[in-house]
Amino acid sequence: MDNKFSLHKPGWVGEFQKFIMRGNVIDMAVGIIIGAAFTAIVSSLVKDVMTPCIGLLTGGIDFSNIFITLKGPVLPTLAEATKAGAVTINVGVFLNALIQFLIVAFAVFWLVKLVSSLYKKQEEVAEPTISEKLLTEIRDLLERKP
Numbered sequence: 001m002d003n004k005f006s007l008h009k010p011g012w013v014g015e016f017q018k019f020i021m022r023g024n025v026i027d028m029a030v031g032i033i034i035g036a037a038f039t040a041i042v043s044s045l046v047k048d049v050m051t052p053c054i055g056l057l058t059g060g061i062d063f064s065n066i067f068i069t070l071k072g073p074v075l076p077t078l079a080e081a082t083k084a085g086a087v088t089i090n091v092g093v094f095l096n097a098l099i100q101f102l103i104v105a106f107a108v109f110w111l112v113k114l115v116s117s118l119y120k121k122q123e124e125v126a127e128p129t130i131s132e133k134l135l136t137e138i139r140d141l142l143e144r145k146p
Helices: 011-021 023-057 080-084 090-123 130-144
Strands: 069-070 085-087
Touching: 011 023, 023 090, 080 085
Parallel strands: none
Antiparallel strands: 069 085
């Protein structure tokens, strides 16, 4: 007798389990977790190291208070305009986001460059495999033949 309320596992559940347990999915999860941790490091680099240097170079210009008031009272700071309910185009906030993106991209570029150079150094030091050793010996023996 067929019970339409019986619990059975749909076919896609097995496929999903295989998908989740594949190595590249696990690697991706590890990458996301490390990426989240790396985000904190890069954010600190941007906020605590690079932004003050840029501020020093630009004479302490605060881009966040560059805005256009579309409707409402025209006030000297964005915080005051927002508090008063003014409708604004926040050009400076966008500029800050753009500058931070460029700094993050720059930091990631150098990080990738550093990691790539470390991998290249490891490849240079890599020990020859058994097959490579045997092939080298065979080549040397063949070269010695008259």
